[in-house]
Amino acid sequence: MVKRAVPIAGTAKCTPHDRMFVEVFCEALKSDPAWKNGEYTEPHVCQLGLKRLARVFALMGAVPNFTNAKTGKTGV
Numbered sequence: 001m002v003k004r005a006v007p008i009a010g011t012a013k014c015t016p017h018d019r020m021f022v023e024v025f026c027e028a029l030k031s032d033p034a035w036k037n038g039e040y041t042e043p044h045v046c047q048l049g050l051k052r053l054a055r056v057f058a059l060m061g062a063v064p065n066f067t068n069a070k071t072g073k074t075g076v
Contacts, residue, residue: 021060028052 011018029035032049040046 021056024056025053028056
């Protein structure tokens with residue numbers, strides 16, 4: 001019996017949709033006034049950026065069809 005498993009979901013190449021999300025994730029974190037190139041003075045100072053990032057993650061499920069319609073690309 002398997003005691004532990006690590007599921008990994010991926011694609012052969014990064015789609016335009018995925019690339020756009022990665023850029024937005026980075027921008028959400030870097031928009032935090034405490035960003036300072038990731039050199040945090042204390043662990044809790046990055047809360048604003050993490051809250052912004054959580055809001056972006058909440059949108060992920062609804063956006064692929066919109067992105068495909070705007071770029072003219074189909075599939076994932």
